[in-house]
Amino acid sequence: MKNLHHETLGMWLGVLGVAIFAVTLAMTRLATGTFDAPQLSPWFVTFGRAALAGGLSLVFLFSTRSALPTPAQRKPLAMALLGNAIGYPLLLGFALRQVTSGHAAVITALLPLSTAAIAALVLHQRARLGFWVFAALGSALVVVFSLLRAAGQGHGFGFKWADGLLLGAVLAASVGYVYGAQVTHALGAERVICWVCVIALPLSVPGALLTWPEHSVATSAWLGLVYVGVFSMWAGFFAWYRGMAMGGALRVSQTQLLQPFLSILAAVPLLGEPLELLTLGFALAVMTTVFLGKRYLTPAPVVLHVSKESV
Template sequence: MTITSQAPQPGTTPTGDSAAQRRGLWLGALGVLIFAMTLPMTRLAVGGIDAPQLPPLFVTAGRAAGAGVLSLLWLWLTHAPRPQRHHLVRLLASALGTVVGFPLFLSLALREVPAMHAAVVTGILPLATAAMAAVALRQRASIGFWVCAVAGCALVLAFAAWEGAGSLSRADGWLLLAVLSASAGYVAGASLSATWKAEHVICWVLVLSMPLTVPVAWLAWPVQPASAAAWGGFAYVTVFSMWLGFFAWYRGLALGGTLRVSQVQLVQPFLALLLAVPVLGEPLSGRTLAFSLVVMAVVVVGKRMPVQPVNGKQS
């Protein structure tokens, strides 16, 4: 999955330190690689329509419940401060977007379309997150930014329609809902990470979601046997996509600098395409590759367009 930029945390190494920058870039690259594996691993976990594996609802709730248990242990070991009442709305918004919405809609979509298809459509997520932030935080985005946002959306819709012989499929609707859910959740989490350690934010989001995710995972437990590969994919998205990937990514942003390290995430859709070949055996067509590269280019241009908060300082 793609994660929006976070502010450096208090007490971390200054970004002017070249050694810290290099370490931050490596950690950021590791986080991007972990998240790029989310699409093929989720497809492996849920299977296709012709060979279904784990139920999408179980994958959604189970991975969050498992990561919640790990988060409880981490919060206890690090003596993390408890959230206050005024934090709960943003924690809930982040949970609904990143713990429930994104993985559920992604799992439903990947039952019906290849991971490569999903990688192209969700490649617009960084730009969608920036657009969501501009609206939610009442920032003044330039005309160029909104042109790129519209162009990116049009590109993924055109790709989806082309792949669907002229019409959008139900899976494309799930993917677009996944993008909207994730972008809303990331903006809510980002506002909390400005004052909290980002690792504590994701851990509290997961822990506070456990009253929902644990019983749902129990009720949705698969009644049909699934392959070892499907359980392996589920284990990956639980431990890495839902938990450790956030640690590497956020720490990389803090050490290497947000502007520098966040650019690494632009290659995530391309990595997801490449990883789907060895993990799932999906063929990489020239059309899919071309659309992915064009979407990446639009996202790169869009993220360079000025977006200013209401006080006039460029972000």
């Protein structure tokens, strides 16, 4: 009974982590604004959120008396920094000035498959033919969705520039997760994200000061920045990793399937975006390919430990 309660609590912590990550898209769009009504610069949001998380990480690492990373661990941490702290939020911020949060949720739904594919290539992990088939199918669905959305909005039947940015964000996050996974066993999952944020401070703090907004910014944009800095970049990882440790990585990682739908739902009250059947349908189709594709994957436990989300 005690083990069952432990696993149930772990599952709920995993759901909490996924919910926190799911709101990232809407909060990033609040922070950056749109192309017609810009708020904070995507550069400032990227540096600002990393600086906020870095300050919290310093407190955590100091209070837990965490050891410094070894020289061998610094390269993976630096790669995780480039992917998760810089590449993903920056590309996402520019993309969300041009497309809705719901649109971005469908594209970024490829993140678990992308992470698994990068892990299979970089870490030489086994992936059967079925995985690559479903990975290709999921990618094809995203392309078709992007083409249909562009045509429906009068932009012609073509691939939008913002979709390229979103795919770049997915790739950057995947690379960051895989390299972070290489030191997760030695450092501990929570300390990996903390060290990434702390190592980024010499870049994030000056970057935030240099890109500080010179014009009036809405309160909602500042609240969006605080959310992505405190929750998306930091607290969400604690809930997610602790949930997988308590409930089992295989079971809890399946809660990722909820993330695109939670992102789409969050955008309704936060951004006033409508619920579109096309978006929901393609989100369901893409996540089905993710679910089926992962059945053909035999990764090491550490990869399942990091193949979430969202950032």
